[in-house]
Amino acid sequence: MTQTGASAGHGERTTLLCVPFAGAGPSFFHPWRAPAVGRWRVTSVELPGRERRILETPYRNVVEAAKGSIDDVVADLGPGARTVLFGHSLGAVLAYELVHLLSERDVHVERLVVSGSPGPWTQRERRAAGLPDEEFLARVEEFAGFRHEALDHPEMRELILPALQADCEMHEAYVPSTDEPVSVPVTSLRGDVDGLVTAEEARQWQDATTAEFSYREFPGDHMYLVDHGREVLDVIEAECARGH
Template sequence: MTEPRSTLWIRRFQPRPTARVRLVCLPHAGGSATFFAGLPALLDREVEVLAVQYPGRQDRRGEPFVESLDHLARAVADELLPWADRPLALFGHSLGAVLGFEVARSLTAAGHVPAALFVSGRRAPSRQRREYAHALDDDGLLREIRTLSGTDDRVLADEELLRMVLPAVRADYRIVENYRYTPGPPLDCPLTVFTGADDPKVSADEAEAWREHTTDAFDLVTLSGGHFFLTAHQERLAEVITKGLAPFLARR
């Protein structure tokens, strides 16, 4: 079988053509595929990482931003179908978490139930809040970014870099803040939730509510830190993901 061709959407920082399972990584608001560049080195050799690059950033900066999360989920799911010749797991942080959930729904509808869904830094889709960060002026949006500590201080101090980053952040906030969950059947795959003990965006109850969205195994992992707690817990993250994918990694 011919191996799928990487596209503008899909990045493979450490290709593993014979891997038994693929882990699709979905960035946070304003983030890019390179956020996951170091993850493959921490995972089992039988896991290949596919990082998704959204339109409107880095080498896709000249493309228009996606107008809705539903549209983005359908586009990502379509891009992943050629890679579904082996099990696909999904991992997303913040915006990427709810996107991963909707991509999992789309893949399931297409006959490809995910091997697992791992989500981080986001409340359950069924627990919605009204948020308007995307409507703030630039100074207000910068305060929001600094509060979450998800952007390198060197970027925040560089006016030229800020002009490049803020439009993507605002566009991503717009689609996730305008997202509305449509009730439907729960997923049929294992679901693992990572949350930061001090994350202002996700309460303990909102993280636990993800349990409602699967009929399979559920695990909630609480780690120290705020919204971007995962940057300090990369090894623990990789350990939990590898354990969750263990049924697909054993040699037969």
């Protein structure tokens, strides 16, 4: 788990638990800390195969990843924690699985915010897993409309590629652990020109909750949040305030 220093204590402040997208690690969300001050403590799920856990074997199954992460997540949040979960793309379905598990662990989830993702029961039709390395990277870049600059450096690519391939495999093969919807409010976010997820698919999350559902769009493609982190935080704050 990574967290801010100034607000790291388990006080009344709500924690914003971020769940990274394919190939990403906690550091993606570090720039969110400053604009989150006074609103949330920002922390991230740290998956094996990246950053501080680069030498560990990455998961290839979303449900197993959630179950394998839940103890660390609960320890980081603290007892009776108030939490908002945010997940983009792969992170959305992993966050969804975590909400199911957190409901059994004395953690109050105020809202699940999913981004760039069809509803959890929709199978991914366009696939990258299993392709040779160069084709795989080209397909991922096409999907995301975004290329990580580290992939242009052979040594970095060698480090990043295994986790990215494992992430894509587990995302594309994802089947929810249960047909039961969650009981927390859900907000679904999407870039308005996302070529990977349609507005209709992003709205499918309404069926994944028995509570309130809302849908918001941002200017941009599948990776809109790279340029709109502050605006995403503003929307999450507004949605949470509306829910009280």
